[in-house]
Every structure is written in structure tokens, then in C-alpha cells.
Amino acid sequence: MVNISDVARAAGVSKATVSYVLSNDPRITEQTAAKVRKAVEDLGYTVNHAARALSVKKTMTLGIISPAYHGSYLSALFGLHMYLLSEQAAKFGYDTLSICSDSGDQALNKAWASRKVDGFILMDVSDDDPRLSMAASLGAPTVAFGSPLDSYGLDSVDSDFPKAAQHTIEYLAQEGHTEIILLLWSRSIFRRKMGFALRFRDTILEQAKIHGITAHIVFPEDDESDPSVTIAASLRDYPNATAMVLHNESATIVAPQTFADLGVHVPDDLRVVTLFPKQLFTSMRIPFVSIDIDVAALVETAIMLLLSRISNPNAPMVRQAFDFPMSLKYQ
Amino acid sequence: MVNISDVARAAGVSKATVSYVLSNDPRITEQTAAKVRKAVEDLGYTVNHAARALSVKKTMTLGIISPAYHGSYLSALFGLHMYLLSEQAAKFGYDTLSICSDSGDQALNKAWASRKVDGFILMDVSDDDPRLSMAASLGAPTVAFGSPLDSYGLDSVDSDFPKAAQHTIEYLAQEGHTEIILLLWSRSIFRRKMGFALRFRDTILEQAKIHGITAHIVFPEDDESDPSVTIAASLRDYPNATAMVLHNESATIVAPQTFADLGVHVPDDLRVVTLFPKQLFTSMRIPFVSIDIDVAALVETAIMLLLSRISNPNAPMVRQAFDFPMSLKYQ
DNA sequence: CTGAAAGCGCTTACAG
DNA sequence: CTGAAAGCGCTTACAG
Numbered sequence: 001m002v003n004i005s006d007v008a009r010a011a012g013v014s015k016a017t018v019s020y021v022l023s024n025d026p027r028i029t030e031q032t033a034a035k036v037r038k039a040v041e042d043l044g045y046t047v048n049h050a051a052r053a054l055s056v057k058k059t060m061t062l063g064i065i066s067p068a069y070h071g072s073y074l075s076a077l078f079g080l081h082m083y084l085l086s087e088q089a090a091k092f093g094y095d096t097l098s099i100c101s102d103s104g105d106q107a108l109n110k111a112w113a114s115r116k117v118d119g120f121i122l123m124d125v126s127d128d129d130p131r132l133s134m135a136a137s138l139g140a141p142t143v144a145f146g147s148p149l150d151s152y153g154l155d156s157v158d159s160d161f162p163k164a165a166q167h168t169i170e171y172l173a174q175e176g177h178t179e180i181i182l183l184l185w186s187r188s189i190f191r192r193k194m195g196f197a198l199r200f201r202d203t204i205l206e207q208a209k210i211h212g213i214t215a216h217i218v219f220p221e222d223d224e225s226d227p228s229v230t231i232a233a234s235l236r237d238y239p240n241a242t243a244m245v246l247h248n249e250s251a252t253i254v255a256p257q258t259f260a261d262l263g264v265h266v267p268d269d270l271r272v273v274t275l276f277p278k279q280l281f282t283s284m285r286i287p288f289v290s291i292d293i294d295v296a297a298l299v300e301t302a303i304m305l306l307l308s309r310i311s312n313p314n315a316p317m318v319r320q321a322f323d324f325p326m327s328l329k330y331q
Numbered sequence: 332m333v334n335i336s337d338v339a340r341a342a343g344v345s346k347a348t349v350s351y352v353l354s355n356d357p358r359i360t361e362q363t364a365a366k367v368r369k370a371v372e373d374l375g376y377t378v379n380h381a382a383r384a385l386s387v388k389k390t391m392t393l394g395i396i397s398p399a400y401h402g403s404y405l406s407a408l409f410g411l412h413m414y415l416l417s418e419q420a421a422k423f424g425y426d427t428l429s430i431c432s433d434s435g436d437q438a439l440n441k442a443w444a445s446r447k448v449d450g451f452i453l454m455d456v457s458d459d460d461p462r463l464s465m466a467a468s469l470g471a472p473t474v475a476f477g478s479p480l481d482s483y484g485l486d487s488v489d490s491d492f493p494k495a496a497q498h499t500i501e502y503l504a505q506e507g508h509t510e511i512i513l514l515l516w517s518r519s520i521f522r523r524k525m526g527f528a529l530r531f532r533d534t535i536l537e538q539a540k541i542h543g544i545t546a547h548i549v550f551p552e553d554d555e556s557d558p559s560v561t562i563a564a565s566l567r568d569y570p571n572a573t574a575m576v577l578h579n580e581s582a583t584i585v586a587p588q589t590f591a592d593l594g595v596h597v598p599d600d601l602r603v604v605t606l607f608p609k610q611l612f613t614s615m616r617i618p619f620v621s622i623d624i625d626v627a628a629l630v631e632t633a634i635m636l637l638l639s640r641i642s643n644p645n646a647p648m649v650r651q652a653f654d655f656p657m658s659l660k661y662q
Numbered sequence: 663c664t665g666a667a668a669g670c671g672c673t674t675a676c677a678g
Numbered sequence: 679c680t681g682a683a684a685g686c687g688c689t690t691a692c693a694g
Contacts, residue, residue, distance in 0.1 A: 001446070003687055014665045019689055027663060046444035050384035051687035054670050059381065061428070066414070079410025083397070086431040095447070097392070098427050100417040113377030115332065116426070253584065260591035334671055345681045350673055358679060382671035385686050 002043045011039035022047065053115075061095040062306060063117035065131060067124050068102030077249065077277060077295070078123075081145075084299040085121060092307055094118075105130035112140045119310045121145065121302055125156070127193035141309040143302050147195040153317050155309055157302045159275075160321035161196050164291050165203035168273050171289070172243050173211040175271060180208070180243040181234045183227075183251055184219040200247050200275070216241065219248070227251035228258040235262065235270075243271040246288075252276055255288075292324050333374045342370035353378065384446075392426045393637060394448035396462060398455050399433030408580065408608060408626070409454075412476070415630040416452060423638055425449075436461035443471045450641045452476065452633055456487070458524035472640040474633050478526040484648050486640055488633045490606075491652035492527050495622050496534035499604050502620070503574050504542040506602060511539070511574040512565045514558075514582055515550040531578050531606070547572065550579070558582035559589040566593065566601075574602040577619075583607055586619075623655050 008015045013032060020028050021036040028036075039045075053059045064085055066078070086096045097117055101107040104122070108131050111117050118141065122131050125146035135142040136152035144156040172180060182204055184190075185197040201217070208215040218234040220227050227250050234244070246252050252274045259266055266272050266288060277293040301320050308315065339346045344363060351359050352367040359367075370376075384390045395416055397409070417427045428448055432438040435453070439462055442448050449472065453462050456477030466473040467483035475487040503511060513535055515521075516528040532548070539546040549565040551558050558581050565575075577583050583605045590597055597603050597619060608624040632651050639646060 001444070005687080015688080016665055016667095016690080017663090020664085023689085029663065032664080044444065046441060048385070048687050049445040049447040050381045050390065051670090052689075053381035054379070054385055054672085055687080055689045057670075066417075068418070077410075079408075079413060082410060082413050082429060083431055086397075086429045087399070090430075090432065095442075096429050098413060098417045098429050099421075100414055101421065110377060111426075113332070113375065114380040116380040256585075257588040257591055260588055336671080346672080347674080347681055347683095348679090351680085354673085360679065363680080379671050382686090383673080385688085386671080386673045388686075 001048075002045050003048065004045070006043055007036065007039045007045050010043060011036045057115070059116060059118050060093055061097050061117050062089050062303075063097050063099055063108070063111050063120045065104045065108055065111075065120055065122050066098065066100045067104055068100060080277065080295050081123065081299065084296055085303065088299050088303045092303070094303075094307075105134040108134050108140070109138065112138050119143075119306050121306060122154075124194065127195055127198070139313070141306060141313060143306045143309065145298070145302060147199060147319075147321065149195070151317070151319065155305045155318050155320075157298055157305065157320045158196065158322070159293050159298065160323040161200040161275075162203040163321070163323040164275055165200050166207050167291065168245055169204060169207035169211055169213065171273070172245075172271070173213060175243075177213060177243045177271065179214045179238065179241045180216070180245060181238055181241045182215050182217045182245050183230060183234060183248055184217060185248050186220040186222050186225065188222040190219070197247070204245065220251070223250075226254075228254045228261075231255060231258045232262060235264065241270075243273070246272060246274040249276075294322070294324060298322060332379075333376050334379065335376070337374055338367065338370045338376050341374060342367045388446070390447060390449050391424055392428050392448050393420050393634075394428050394430055394439070394442050394451045396430045396432070396435045396439055396442075396451055396453050398435055399431060411608065411626050412454065412630060415627055416634065419630050419634045423634070425634075425638075436465040439465050439471070440469065443469050450474075450637050452637060453485075455525065458526055458529070470644070472637060472644060474637045474640065476629070476633060478530060478650075478652065480526070482648070482650065486636045486649050486651075488629055488636065488651045489527065489653070490624050490629065491654040492531040492606075493534040494652070494654040495606055496531050497538050498622065499576055500535060500538035500542055500544065502604070503576075503602070504544060506574075508544060508574045508602065510545045510569065510572045511547070511576060512569055512572045513546050513548045513576050514561060514565060514579055515548060516579050517551040517553050517556065519553040521550070528578070535576065551582070554581075557585075559585045559592075562586060562589045563593060566595065572601075574604070577603060577605040580607075625653070625655055629653060 004015050004018050008018045011018065013036060017028060017032065018036050021033045064082065082098060089096050099107050099111060108120060120135060120140055120142040122142060122144045125132065125144040125148050127149045129148060132144065132148060132152045132154060136154055142154050144151060144154050145158065147156060147158040184201055189197045205215060216234065216238045218230055220230045227248060231251060246255060264270055272288040274288050275291045275293065277295045305318060335346050335349050339349045342349065344367060348359060348363060349367050352364045395413065413429060420427050430438050430442060439451060451466055451471055451473040453473060453475045456463065456475040456479050458480050460479060463475065463479060463483045463485060467485055473485045475482060475485050476489065478487060478489040515532055520528045536546060547565065547569045549561055551561045558579060562582060577586060595601055603619040605619050606622045606624065608626045636649060636651065
């Protein structure tokens with residue numbers, strides 16, 4: 001494989017000069033720069049990544065640390081995030097290293113200690129996430145996807161779930177509903193202390209109380225449970241409910257079929273509100289009121305924050321919460 | 332950050348000895364090895380990845396190259412593949428670098444030339460995929476996900492779509508169907524010359540002819556089209572069809588609801604056969620005959636083939652096609 | 663304006 | 679059984 005010495009020889013200059021040309025150092029004359037560029041072109045030279053990283057102490061790669069349970073349940077969101085993160089990072093010359101591990105804090109520690117990445121994106125952060133304190137204590141540039149109660153001084157990006165919950169209840173109150181069903185993420189998600197689930201639930205309950213709405217909470221036992229069973233049971237248990245709020249990915253996917261099976265007509269028999277990223281609506285027929293989650297916007301912000309943090313480790317912490325608009329969608 | 336010299340000093344040995352201990356070289360006495368290990372432990376030392384990579388010319392990272400169109404359509408499969416690849420690679424000490432680009436061949440060229448990875452997994456390979464010839468001409472260890480007509484001597488892994496097509500027709504013939512609807516991947520997938528779509532279609536048609544079955548082909552225009560429209564239209568256009576074969580991810584997701592909306596009862600009114608990875612069935616109610624695609628098995632094989640290829644570049648090429656069993660599932 | 667040289671942090675023949 | 683030294687391929691003060 002051709003290296004910088006080969007290029008230097010071919011161009012009749014020193015390695016240093018080649019290096020300077022490659023970094024567009026203005027001290028090199030256009031004349032010699034041209035010679036060097038020609039040699040680079042002719043030989044098909046590309047900088048050796050490890051050598052450069054060793055020398056400049058920058059790897060131009062970002063570590064994406066995901067918890068291990070993704071394999072077990074259907075999450076179209078996971079792929080979407082990974083894809084967009086990689087694409088967005090590439091715009092700034094960064095690659096993404098995906099690290100999927102059930103001991104994310106150890107994985108993070110190792111990746112940082114071996115200097116394999118310049119910073120981290122933490123996916124699916126929970127309230128007691130060990131990755132948070134690990135990243136903070138290492139002083140590794142990190143942005144968390146999620147809204148942990150204590151972010152240990154790390155930057156974070158999330159949808160504004162409390163705001164969404166508030167919009168939802170205000171909308172339903174305005175429509176005159178007084179009894180609703182709240183179908184939430186599975187118990188295992190709550191057990192894992194995922195902020196998006198906790199914050200949404202808590203705000204819904206708080207706002208429901210304020211607006212005099214009775215909210216019945218139901219959720220599947222775990223990620224493998226069939227959510228349509230939960231939907232059906234809840235309609236049986238709370239026959240007077242006039243609306244349902246869905247905050248559960250797989251439940252939202254099976255909901256249309258479930259209602260059709262049960263003979264429940266949306267929205268005449270039941271008003272349904274869902275929280276879902278708009279990308280997933282594309283090929284799904286969901287005639288519900290929905291609150292769009294713009295994953296691309298979240299990802300762009302996450303990458304931007306991480307790159308700022310890398311270049312300026314001491315800037316003040318930022319927590320970015322996106323308040324996405326609620327929209328009516330009848331397809 | 333602590334380096335090998337710090338460890339050597341703390342243990343009272345040379346850098347070389349530390350290095351030998353780390354690689355379990357049997358020539359080092361257990362006594363000095365213990366000293367070194369203690370120092371490593373005390374100082375929290377981890378090998379600098381770039382330095383090691385530069386020295387041994389191995390990066391212990393695998394490049395996963397995905398085409399750029401994934402962002403636009405719902406593919407739960409994408410996330411599943413990325414996750415499992417990363418997890419599987421980790422078992423062998425490898426990390427995965429995700430490279431999402433619309434010019435995958437250039438991205439591959441660059442990643443290889445800069446020696447950032449030891450080999451590649453190509454996702455979603457098509458018949459005229461420029462990544463194939465690029466990887467082959469570079470001599471980069473590579474395994475393709477898919478069944479390109481010409482694999483340029485590269486290893487590949489795929490479900491055996493022709494076999495699945497054959498099973499499907501044999502099954503339907505045995506049930507006595509003589510007229511069926513084939514709902515395939517969108518026109519844009521065919522335009523992209525994706526092998527899984529082409530091979531499945533061709534074999535279905537060939538086998539149908541053999542068994543005296545009339546097969547009507549329909550497909551959505553592109554990935555953004557609502558596949559339920561296509562389903563409904565096909566039932567209108569071919570009222571005598573007694574079975575439908577679904578080979579289209581989003582169509583399979585919306586199919587249950589669509590049939591319910593149309594008052595079509597499966598399987599009494601219509602026999603439906605789908606091809607789908609079993610992980611996606613978890614939270615979906617699809618009372619259809621299905622052919623399981625075991626993504627984990629595919630991924631494990633892909634990683635295994637790639638690692639063999641890396642350690643033995645001249646081994647004979649292997650094309651692994653998985654013939655997954657057809658199974659009845661009524662949930 | 664360009665080049666010689668040191669240094670980044672490892673590994674690995676080679677001596678002893 | 680252990681260490682000194684060269685080498686991996688870059689970058690970057692520092693001279694000139």
C-alpha cells in the first residue's frame with residue numbers, strides 16, 4: 001500500500017511537504033503543491049488512518065453506544081437512528097462506530113481508554129444509566145439521547161415528552177373527553193427507568209388531574225407481549241373511555257388492525273392519539289391524531305452538540321428538548 | 332492518559348516485557364507477568380488502539396457499508412441487521428464501523444485505502460452493485476449480503492429465495508390453488524436490481540407455470556406508496572384469486588389491517604403466504620402462513636465468513652444460501 | 663518556502 | 679528470560 005514516503009519521492013519533495021500540502025498549509029507554493037497533488041493522484045494515496053490518529057490524537061470517529069436489548073423487540077426506530085447518525089456524522093468527516101453491549105459503561109470505558117473514538121452518543125439513556133457517570137468521570141465528550149433525571153453534566157437531546165403529554169391532554173380536554181385510556185410502554189421499559197416513558201406518563205397524569213380527566217393506565221407486561229391483547233382488554237375494562245393515548249411503538253403498529261378486528265371505528269367510536277416519528281407513517285395507515293417526532297432533527301442536533309463538545313470541552317452543558325407539533329392525520 | 336511506558340516503569344520492566352505479557356507470551360515468567368498485570372490494573376491501562384493498529388496492521392474493526400436509501404422507508408430489518416452484526420462481531424473482539432453512503436464504492440475505497448477496517452460487509456447488494464467490483468479489485472476481504480448474479484469472487488450470504496419461492500408454489504399447488512396474486516417489492520426495488528426481489532419473482536413464475544398456476548404480479552410504485560392500496564386494487568382486479576403471496580415488508584405490516592378493512596377473512600377467503608424474519612412477528616398479529624427468515628443465523632454466518640476471509644484471503648469463495656423452513660402460524 | 667528530526671504508542675525480531 | 683532498538687506512517691515545531 002502506498003504511503004507518504006512514496007508520494008514524497010514521486011513528487012521530489014520531503015514527507016513534511018506532502019503532509020503540509022494535504023492539510024492545505026498556505027506556506028507551500030502552488031507550484032510544489034501541484035506536483036504533490038499529481039503524485040497523490042497518480043499513486044492513489046490516502047492517509048493511513050491509524051498513523052494520523054496516533055499523531056494528532058484525533059480519530060474522527062464517534063462511538064454510538066446502544067444497550068443490548070434491541071435485538072429482542074421490534075424497533076424500527078433503532079435502525080433509523082443508526083442510519084441518520086452515520087449519515088449526519090459523515091457530513092463532518094466523522095465515521096460512526098456502533099457498540100452494542102449490555103454493559104455499556106464498560107464498553108464506553110474501553111473505547112475511551114483505547115482512544116478509539118473522539119466522543120460518544122448514548123442511545124436510550126435511562127434514569128440510572130451507568131454510562132452517564134462513566135462518561136462524565138472520564139471527561140469524554142458525550143451526548144445522551146434521552147432525558148435522564150441527572151445527566152451528570154452531559155449534554156442531552158430528546159423530544160419534549162412532558163410538552164407532548166401536555167398538548168395531548170389539552171387537546172383531549174378541549175374535545176370534551178373525561179375518561180381516557182393510556183396505553184404505555186411495557187412494564188419492562190418502566191423497570192428500566194426510561195425517561196421518555198416515565199416523563200410522559202407522569203405529565204399525562206398530572207395534566208389529566210388538572211383538567212378533570214380520568215386516565216386509566218394499561219401496558220403490556222414486556223416487549224414480547226402481544227400489545228393487541230392489552231388494547232382489547234383495556235377497551236373491555238373501561239367501556240366508558242372515549243379516547244386512547246398510545247405511547248408504545250409496537251402497540252401503535254398493531255392498533256389499526258386491532259380496532260378493525262374489534263369493530264371499533266376510529267375516530268367515531270374512539271379518539272386515538274399517538275406519538276410516533278413521521279418516518280414510520282410512510283407505509284402505515286394510521287388515521288389517528290399524531291404527534292410527530294422528527295428523528296432527523298434530533299439526530300442533527302445530537303451530532304452538532306457532540307462536535308461542539310469535542311472542540312470545546314468546557315462549554316456550558318446544554319439540554320435540548322424538542323417540542324414537536326401535534327398534527328391531525330387522516331390518510 | 333496512561334501508556335505502556337508508564338506501566339513498564341511502575342512494574343520495573345521494559346516496554347517490550349509489558350507488551351509480551353499483554354499478549355500472553357509464554358516466554359515471560361509468571362512472576363514478572365504478575366507484576367506487570369498488577370501495574371496494568373493499578374494504572375487502568377488499555378492499549379492505544381491507533382498505535383497498535385499502526386504497528387500490527389490490523390484494526391480489529393469491520394466496515395458495514397449500507398446504501399443511502401434506507402432513511403426513506405421503513406425497514407425494521409435494517410436496525411436488526413446492524414444490531415446483530417455489531418453484537419456478533421464483538422464476540423470475536425471486532426468493532427463495527429457503519430458507513431452509510433450513496434456512493435458505497437467510493438466509501439469502500441476510502442475506508443480500505445486509509446486502512447481503517449480489516450474487511451467489509453456489504454448490505455443490500457444488487458446485481459449491478461459497484462461495491463462488488465471495487466471490493467474485488469482492491470482485494471479487500473468482503474462478504475456480500477445478497478445474491479448478486481456475479482459476485483466477483485466475493486463471499487456472499489443470503490436467504491435462498493428461489494427455494495422459498497419453490498416451497499411457496501408447491502404448498503399452494505398442493506392446496507389446490509390455480510390462480511394467485513403475487514404482491515412484490517416496489518418497482519423501485521426492481522429497478523435497483525435487488526437480487527432477493529428478482530430471484531423470488533422469477534422462480535415463482537417459473538414454478539407456477541410448472542404447476543399450472545396463474546400468477547398475477549402486482550407491486551407498489553415506490554417505497555413511499557401505500558401498499559394497502561395495491562392490495563385492495565389487486566383483489567378488485569383479480570377476484571378469482573384464492574391466494575396471495577406477499578414479498579414486501581411494508582405490505583406485510585399493513586396487510587392484516589387492510590384485509591380487516593375490506594372484510595376479507597384470512598385464511599377462509601384468501602390464503603396468504605408471507606416471507607418475513609421471525610423477529611418481526613413478535614409484536615405483530617399475522618395469522619398467515621409464513622416462511623421464517625432467521626436474521627441472526629444469516630448475520631452469524633456473514634461474520635464467520637468475513638473473519639475466515641481475513642485470516643485466509645486465498646481460501647475458495649463461498650456462497651451460502653439459507654433455506655428456511657415454511658411454517659404455519661396462527662396466533 | 664522547504665526539510666531533517668523528533669515524537670505519537672505500540673510490536674517484534676534480534677541480542678544477550 | 680528480558681531489554682534495546684527499529685519500525686509502523688503520519689504531523690509539527692524548529693532550523694535554515
